[in-house]
Amino acid sequence: MNQRVFHVLEYKKIIDQLAAHAASSLGKSRALALKPSTELDEVIQWQNETDEAAQVIRLHGNAPLGGIFDIKPSIKRTTIGGVLSPLECLDVASTIYGGKQIKRFIEQMEEPEVPILRELIDGIEPLGDLERNIRNCIDDHGHVMDGASEKLRTIRSRIRTYESRVRDKMDNYTKSKSKMLSDAIVTIRNERYVLPVKQEYRGAIGGIVHDQSASGATLFIEPQAIVDLNNQLQEAKVQEKHEIDRILKELSEAIAADQSFLYQNVELLEKIDFMFARAKLGQSMKAAMPAMNDQGVIKMKQARHPLIDDTEVVANDIELGESFTSIVITGPNTGGKTVTLKLVGLCTLMAQSGLQVPALDGCEMAVFENVFADIGDEQSIEQNLSTFSSHMTNIVDILKQVNDRTLVLFDELGAGTDPQEGAALAMSILDEVVSRDARVIATTHYPELKAYGYNREGVINASVEFDIQTLQPTYRLLIGVPGRSNAFEISRRLGLDEQVIETAKGHVGSDSKSVENMIASLEASTRGADRDYEEAERVLQQAQEIHEELQKKWKQFEDKREQLYQRAEQKAEKAVERARAEAEEIVKELRSRKHQADFKEHEWIEARKTIEDARPELADRKQKEKKPISKGDRKLKSGDEVKVLSLNQTGTILDVISDHDFQVQVGIMKVKVKRKDLEYIKSEQPLKEKPMATVKGKGYHVKTELDLRGERYEEALHRLEKYVDDAILAGYPRVSIIHGKGTGALRNGVKSFADRHPSIKSHRSGGMNEGGGGVTVLELS
Template identity: 55%
Template structure:
């Protein structure tokens, strides 16, 4: 349950106005007017999943064809009771039928392409296509609402007769306008119409010259609009034809209306379904424009909004907030001076919760969590009531009384400046008691206050956490950063000193402070200094991590270059030596051939001399130096592999081990969760190092392992795969990779197509290609980074 007051103070209705701007029809806008947070987890999850599927459609296709939806409920109901719809109303029915048929085909085509849209598919299958009615209306009525001549043969004949009669009447009257004798009797040489009859503007004094019927006169009475007797009969025939035409049009419209009445219930179902589709896609367009994300919902009273933003505040002015509740603590007390951003924090937490419960995405970073509460209460702002003679304090207490009567373990309560408006001592005591009551009832709570007495509240109670909104004393402006775990400082003395209040006055004021208050302020100042020091150390550690990752990548690239150069030198040397040997052997064969020829011609050459000549030729081959032999033996030893050897795959720079010998020239290597086939020249044998005793960790900071040059997405759902891919690309860009391998497998092709589409549009990707024969083929996309 969320009452109207809570919706108003949390600006839920203003948020809905933003949402309505993304609806394509008045029906969807009316549906948004009725939008209200769901109280059950299952309902909220289904609403979120509808939005997620629509967002997927927009991401893959850019938009959904939802134009042409009209409010036709009244039209259909009138047709069902025998009423006749006019041409414009029939066109609106036709437009709506076409809109339903188009969106149905659009969604079903996507599902046939293996895009998973179970909710939207179920919704569009409720749409009944009625192409016959569409065609009948289109054949009879044009887009401007005019019944066409082709609607019936009778209508075509009547209109041909009308055009012939009109031509005859105008031709007869134009004889008057062209005659010099008659022109002086006319006020203007034109043919005009009065009462659907063609007439001439005749001067008053020449009335008797024309005879016929007077249909009208000018405001001055100087001109009479006369139908000459010569055209009266033709005008009568034209009028009769027009009456027949109108009767035929009414017959056609009545017949079309009867078709709509026959399928009226199906048409109304279509209209309701289209309204729901338009509403769903409005949520998705809103999420896209706001850069919002789908939250993970729970009914455990836990939410986590990192980098949260309020949808009604300009993103250029809004400082993102990190909001968490319900995990380590269920009550958050935000203290500090006014104008520090406490109320914005409160409204952001409340409105994002209501949006999540309404099936809307939230303005936060990925992996956001949101709770579904059965009750949400808010007491925010000055609600002083003159009519009821209530002070600000009384008004707040009246609202708080209603809240504490209904609060339970599935409630979310927001108090702004609790206990304000009365004596500080009594107000702070009352605030503590109210906070205790809500906490004991099990409700989740965020409260803001500027009472210094509440700064120690969190230290005495389990499940309660202090927070404050940071204030820069140097610039005298709030930074709007929420600091969880640090109570707010009043900063009154620091601000006064900064703007020039004499030190003597400040010193006297400090003496007037109680010892307890001074101790609290000193403690808060110490916590603030520790926080800033911790942030500085963390930033330094993160910089060192990034630098280490960069150096590792540089060294790895350099080492790979050394190995490649070494292998190239050995290969060049072996090639050169082989050429020399082949050359020497060829010469030897020539000599032996000559000796055999001489033997045939009678020369006494023994066989053992031929063998000796061959041996001498073989010994004449160039021999390697001792150093060359050592290098070759070492290289050959490093190229000799067995199952279980630890190796490094050179083209990936990754360590792994051999799990299977495929053949004499190929091995299967396990690289993490990926298996690949590699040749001996593509691997380097690694020495296995003995296990070392783990060293005691001295530093509390650590650096993340460098990103691998490949990412395995096989078996992933597309949405999960995209999230992993997006994070992975950020890591490899920071690591300085020039090329990475995205392993998605072949499968049905849906994941491969989605990954390629995402890579094609990523700003850090220069180009992509399918993997080669030894790189997994089309199951692996190789991406070159800019």
């Protein structure tokens, strides 16, 4: 990547902002070394990393990355036998703890999905033993604690004892010899306790002189009486230092033993911190993740220059690389042309560095091998270069390297020389760059270049808008509309005499007038189209809001109607239940009377069935509103022909064991199959035959056996009661109830029911050929 462009586009300011968002010196150093990549895959990976970190920040606020230090120099020293200081050891423990914190934070995260971060934290080693050893020896202030070893505790206890004795003796001196002292205090010189004695009392105190004041009036004397105590104290302090050195040496050796894990942790934590720094920068800029391509396509909606304050910056839509590969921007000075150049160039460098760009979601950026920028006046007095020469020197260098994977930014192309020659040279340079299929954005004042976009394929004109009423630029970029000078309008607004303006217009050629009129018309059309678009957007938004409100009201209406239906049906059901209960009471009362023989059993049963049939069928409208059941979701029943998918065989359903389990006849086999393993083919065609039994003209079709296996106890007895009623109506002398053996609860329930039922004469277990203990045979009256 061209190094000069970093300075021209102020890339370093972005890097400085990025480094400020790093939580550790590791992330900061990584940020300061960041350079754009020219490899598409690498850029995409960087962008995905930034996006993952941005999602975590959006959902969880921030990531715990405190307490992480660059301990690589310390680790390296331990590997060559060096001994770390207490603070250096503490930094190692703190970094281990910081790694565990971020590892735990990511592991406990349910949303969002962060595969890159999870892969990174998998490589972080907790190193709990090493951290505990360091914490047990060194406190949070970097001091080796008494408990670091038993020997150190003993030495420090002795030191405190000696210090206490020395102070006691020195306090006696300050009280008894206060007149001989310059100040009644105990002080330290050469790490020994001394008294500030007046010069004239030197002989009265006696002892060793360690120092004197600047005036010589005060001598700092160690009294002879405490010399031995001070010697013992110093000896103990030497022992303390040796023991501390031994402890630190052991800790340093432990750190060296885990050097490979520590290096790995530091590298991973550096990368994680760097990821979150990029995400925080994007959040501060209200930036979006761009989709990256290597086709030279740039699309940004409402893009903002990242170094201009939010209160002042004007957002613009910028496209390049699809319908056209070059943009020529014309317009007045201070109108924002150069800002547009720098915006595109800087956002390109940011995107290729894995940073999000300040634009709306859905933006797209390209990966270029080189970004060149010729912006600003760089004339050099020392090199005797004029403005034109300095620009041309830079352009010559650019033309030597331009290819189809290059973005070129020209500011005031051809400026600084004769207008006609400058315009001709500018068009020639643009032709050369465009012919190499590079992506180009150029600004110019030359009116000849306004027609350039109309005569060249792949080139389009653009301008920055200027408000004639306020005589101020709006900084809005108008793609497809060339700029105009506005000199006459500005002069008129500033008060220039109308006659002078008209005379000046007479000097302008008809071609120039036509071009200016065309541009004015285009500007008006563009402004009108923008207004219409904004109005259409507003109307569409209102229509969507009305549509959503109507949908909400309609749903409320449907819910209310369903509630009313349910209430009505519940009332009807309760009424039928009350009538049924009353009828049951009447039947019981009639049966208890003496002449109940006048009523036949089948008449009782028919009366009960009449009550059952009077129950309303409560419709579940919500179920009715569902889509029709597809072939694969059809509810299966006995007799249906199905395909067993796992066997690739067809068969017939013999029995519905439950909603999910079925007994299927496949050839000569009977198999139990799950619903998901069955595919419906067709239903059993009903046979047209005479009723098995007819009573009073009403037909009852019922088998001579009832299979209750797999059913719950209450449902089974309910089916049994209904089946016995139907069997009596059918005139069967006996029926078989299949309940299986199991726990025996269902068998006992069937027998208890038979004992109570007035129309069952007797019951017995099935014979050898009837199913044995799994069947109960009922004899009906």
